[in-house]
Amino acid sequence: MKVSIAGHLVELLPEKAAWLEATRTLLVADVHVGKESHFHAHAIPVPPGMRHDDLARLSRLLAARPARRLVVLGDWIHSRHALTPEVERDVTAWRTRQAGVEVVLVRGNHDRGAGRLPASWKISECDRIEEHEWVFRHEPDTRKTGFVFCGHQHPCVRLGYGRGPRERLPCFVLRPRELVLPAFGSFTGGHPVWPGRGRRIFAVTDSSVLEVGEAPNHEPGPDDYAPGG
Numbered sequence: 001m002k003v004s005i006a007g008h009l010v011e012l013l014p015e016k017a018a019w020l021e022a023t024r025t026l027l028v029a030d031v032h033v034g035k036e037s038h039f040h041a042h043a044i045p046v047p048p049g050m051r052h053d054d055l056a057r058l059s060r061l062l063a064a065r066p067a068r069r070l071v072v073l074g075d076w077i078h079s080r081h082a083l084t085p086e087v088e089r090d091v092t093a094w095r096t097r098q099a100g101v102e103v104v105l106v107r108g109n110h111d112r113g114a115g116r117l118p119a120s121w122k123i124s125e126c127d128r129i130e131e132h133e134w135v136f137r138h139e140p141d142t143r144k145t146g147f148v149f150c151g152h153q154h155p156c157v158r159l160g161y162g163r164g165p166r167e168r169l170p171c172f173v174l175r176p177r178e179l180v181l182p183a184f185g186s187f188t189g190g191h192p193v194w195p196g197r198g199r200r201i202f203a204v205t206d207s208s209v210l211e212v213g214e215a216p217n218h219e220p221g222p223d224d225y226a227p228g229g
Contacts (some may be wrong), residue, residue: 027073076123141178144171147179
């Protein structure tokens with residue numbers, strides 16, 4: 001799905017990423033690497049290996065596009081407890097395989113709580129990037145200075161109405177001055193959002209991105225939006 005944003009075509013990918021061809025930049029948000037290790041540190045049993053799947057998906061994305069850089073719009077790492085020796089080793093090995101791509105982290109709330117990333121990951125960190133009319137940050141920006149690309153809110157959309165079956169899918173949220181990306185990580189929750197009030201919703205399936213129309217007789221909350229993670 002290609003949409004026009006600030007005079008440029010931006011491709012919304014079913015891999016829950018956005019491709020900015022003009023600058024050969026791949027955007028993802030809310031990867032939450034090591035989240036399963038955080039749960040294990042608190043004696044909460046969850047399946048291992050999710051970070052391997054997420055890193056493999058990132059590798060396939062980068063292999064499919066002539067990207068010069070990967071910008072992570074916050075929450076690359078889940079917490080300080082997620083920085084185990086195993087996680088550090090696995091991300092270091094992944095970064096070595098992707099040595100030709102610049103990786104930039106726009107720090108999110110989880111990143112700030114985790115502290116600085118290991119030097120072996122070779123990921124530069126900042127709080128905000130401004131490039132001409134584009135702004136890259138973690139949380140939405142109420143000031144709307146430029147067009148904002150962000151994450152944080154883990155948006156999803158529920159499909160199906162009435163008494164029929166319903167399915168919840170991650171989605172992109174496009175507002176006049178903002179694009180919110182879905183959470184990239186496989187071990188993340190979602191907060192429901194609906195079209196309307198200047199919002200366009202693009203649902204993500206396994207193989208495509210589809211725009212969702214407004215649901216009939218839906219009763220929204222105060223802003224149709226739940227806070228992020």
